[in-house]
Structure formats: C-alpha cells, structure tokens
Amino acid sequence: MSDRRRTPLYIEVIDPQHCTPEVRRQILTEVSFFSDLKPAELEAVDRRARSVGFTAGDWVYREGEPASQLFVIATGVVKTTRLSAEGMHTTTGLLGPGDFCGVLPALGFDAYQESAQALSGACLLAFGIADFNWVLGRYPSVSRAALSAVSLRLAATQDALFRIGGTVEQRTASVLLELADKLGVRRRTGVLVQTPLSREDLADLVGARTETVSRLLSRWRRQGLVETGRRWVAVVDPDALAEFAV
Amino acid sequence: MSDRRRTPLYIEVIDPQHCTPEVRRQILTEVSFFSDLKPAELEAVDRRARSVGFTAGDWVYREGEPASQLFVIATGVVKTTRLSAEGMHTTTGLLGPGDFCGVLPALGFDAYQESAQALSGACLLAFGIADFNWVLGRYPSVSRAALSAVSLRLAATQDALFRIGGTVEQRTASVLLELADKLGVRRRTGVLVQTPLSREDLADLVGARTETVSRLLSRWRRQGLVETGRRWVAVVDPDALAEFAV
C-alpha cells in the first residue's frame, strides 16, 4: 500500500506561454469543425485566435454572462455546469483537448447557458464572436462541421439524460470509464485519472451526493475495482466496471 | 361531474391532404432556420419537401434506422424517445408545429439517434437528405440558423437533464404545463390536453412509473388542480401547478 501514500497526480503548472504556436496548430487540426481546412486556411484561422491560460479551479466563463467567445481546449480539462434551483451545480459535460465550449452551444442566446471551469491547469484558444463569424462566413465547410459537432454534443447530453434512469452505481461506473478514457494515464496498477477530482466533483458528475459516491467507491476499493485517495481516482478493473455501466 | 362521463377529446382523423399548400408555406416561415429566407426562396425550399400524414401512435422513424430525412412538424405533436436497457422508453423531447426532428440532430451519425412518434394526428414536411443538403449549400443563412436551432435543442435537453434532479412532482407539473401550452384547448373548466394520453405515456414523459403518476394525479384531482379520465388530462389550475414546477 506504500504506493498511494501521497497524491500520484502530476501537478503541472500551466502558464499561458506554454501554449506554443506548434501546440496551437496541432490542436486546431484536432477540432472536428476545422478538419476540412487546408493548412494555409488553418493558419488564417489560427491568427484569429488568442490563447488563454487557466489554473485548476479557474472559471473560464459563468452562466449568464454575455456570450462573447468561443473556446477550444488546447490542453487540460474543463467541465461545464449549470446551476439548478439552490446553487446546486449539475455537470453537463467534461471537455478535453480538441473539444469546444462557449458561444457555439449558446447560439441563439446572448448569454452563456452554462459555466465552464478548469479542472486542471488548462490552455484554451479563444475566438471573439466576430472572428468566429468571419471564419463561418469564409469557410462554409466549417458551418456544416460545426453543425455535426453540436449535434454530437446534443447526442451526448441525451445519453446523459436517459442514463439518469439508472442507479448511481451505473452512472458512476460510466463516468469513471469516461474519465479514464478521456484523461487517464497508465500506471503499474490500472489507469489513473490525471486531474484533481474530489468526491464532490465526482458526485456532481454523476448527479448524486458525495456520501453516496464515497460509500460506493469504498466498496469498489475493497473489491479491487478502483484505487482512490484524497482528490484522485484510478480505475483498476475497467471490465468489471463496464459490467455495471449498463 | 357529469362533465367527464366520456372522453372529451376530439378524435380528429388527419389525412395527409389536410396539409394544404397554404399550411405548408405558413409553417416553413415558422421554422427558425428558414426565417431569413425571402418568399421566393421559401418557395424553392417548399418544392423540395413532401408532406406526410400520421395518426396518433404512428412512428415517424425509429432509433437505429438509417437516417435519411429531416422532418418539420406542420400540425400535431410528436414526441422523441430513446430506448434504454430494457425496452424502457425515455422521452427526450416534445415537438410542436415549426419544430424539427430527424437527421439534423443526428448529423455526424448515419442512423437516427432517437425514435419519433406522433402523439396526436400530425402532418410533417419531409426533406430527403440530398434535398436538405442542397438547401444548406444554396442558402448559407440556413446553416447558421440551423446551428442556432440545434443549440436551442441542446439547451432544452440540458434543461431536462437538470430538472431530473427534482422530484416526480416537479417534473410532472412542468410536463403538464408544457403539454397544456403546446396542445391545450380551453374548456369551461381549465385547459384540456388535446391528445390521447395514458398514465403510462405521462409516466414516460416525466421519467416515472404509472402508479406514481396515478397517485399524484389523484391527489391533484382531489385538490382541484387537474381533471383526469381514461387517456386524457386537463389542467384546471395552472398557477398552482407552476408553484410545483421549480
């Protein structure tokens, strides 16, 4: 057990400069709705963006603020949340490199429909609304691709919606597997979710209380399915979890 | 009480012809993503569509079928559902005149991501995928507008998602009010939801069991908030319901 005496996470300090021109270019090619652009066009797009750095816990924007920017995640992880009745956060998405957030899902509104918060240190590319419209007008393929991208997001949200029909156990298993897939790194035993993640964060993600999630993880830990610690989780037996995940 | 001896619903028989050219034209102007088009352009769009009639209970398309058409609802109400683990339906949306469904929310997939079923008699306009792509290519404004439209749908789905956090009472109140708004007709007492709607249908809509919904409606009926019968519901006191609806 000496393995997990201390946090096994890499605590990287991301500074804005860390988003080098090479990284920016690379990321842009991974964004689905720029995928049809030629290198020269990508370069033109790149010039319209500026990069912004965030440290874990920073808010990228908040629900209700005037929507003015489209963000593309270059490095790090960002979660989007919505406030329900009593300051209660509900997580609506978990975004990694190549994913987007901001005005695009909020088209047709003049304010952001959700808040976005950096889970880890992160570097984002930001497009002003005018700049992005310029891109949309100039490269029609981007419009179509953006349409698919938002549709994918829609499908993912519908997935989440009908998963709620299931138990906390099922949802937690799904979320853990998704986390391991999106930002897991292999360790000697299992896959570590490479981002600080408290029980409360996890609870928000699955739509449950921290106590419930804690109990569940304790059981799974005893059964050898996961390893956990203060603000971190690792998936040891993905297959067993997949059994639960509907 | 002699009021509700028998079904108070109009059992209209919608025939496809009922979707007259005038209705079609009118509806197209109400579809958000055609709103920027000039009359002549709308006409061109109209010629690409064909109208299809459905009676209550008919499936417009089913989850998993190859996605080939975009539908715009001209008259009537359509619900979209997804199958979960055990044949369990989860309703993901409730669509009225001017709303759309079909390939658009499924862009980036080659099969429908959901099933669509007519709740009442309904007339839909159908665009083949090639026809709609033609429209997208010819009128760039449609692409942008479609982007907003899908975004709106996304927001609505996220709404539904975080409403689930609440109780069955809250969700049922919301759904009843939405139903009354979308397809209610005024009666001497209250607003009748003009479509055959069993307790089971309602239960699917709110994500609960028929027994639970039945109990709830019984209570509300005793309190004078609603009137109900075999396969129908009427909202008597919308304000009181709104109190519950978060």
Place this chain on the structure above:
DNA sequence: CGCGGGCTTGAACGGTGTCAATCGCCGTGG
C-alpha cells in the same frame, strides 16, 4: 351485458438523501 384494458389504491421494500460524528491526509507555521 360482460369482458378487457386502463386506472386506482394499498403495503412493503430499497436506494438515496440527510444529518452528524470521526478519521486521516496534507499544507502551514513554529
């Protein structure tokens, strides 16, 4: 008039939320 499907109601069970107490890791300051 009788049957059947939909509706209602009852009772028991179980998963989760809630409240509350305790433990233990980790960063801080002496």
Place this chain on the structure above:
DNA sequence: CCACGGCGATTGACACCGTTCAAGCCCGCG
C-alpha cells in the same frame, strides 16, 4: 522537523420518495 489545523473522506443511523408487487375498480367497447 514536528505539531497543528483544516478540509476532504469515511461511516453510521434514519427518513423519505419512488418503485415493486398485488388486488380490485370502472369506463367503454363489442
């Protein structure tokens, strides 16, 4: 380097909402 303080995690007890299983009822149709 060690003691301390605080926050996050854990665990228990309990209440409650909603499901589940099981009867029985009633409307509306043949």
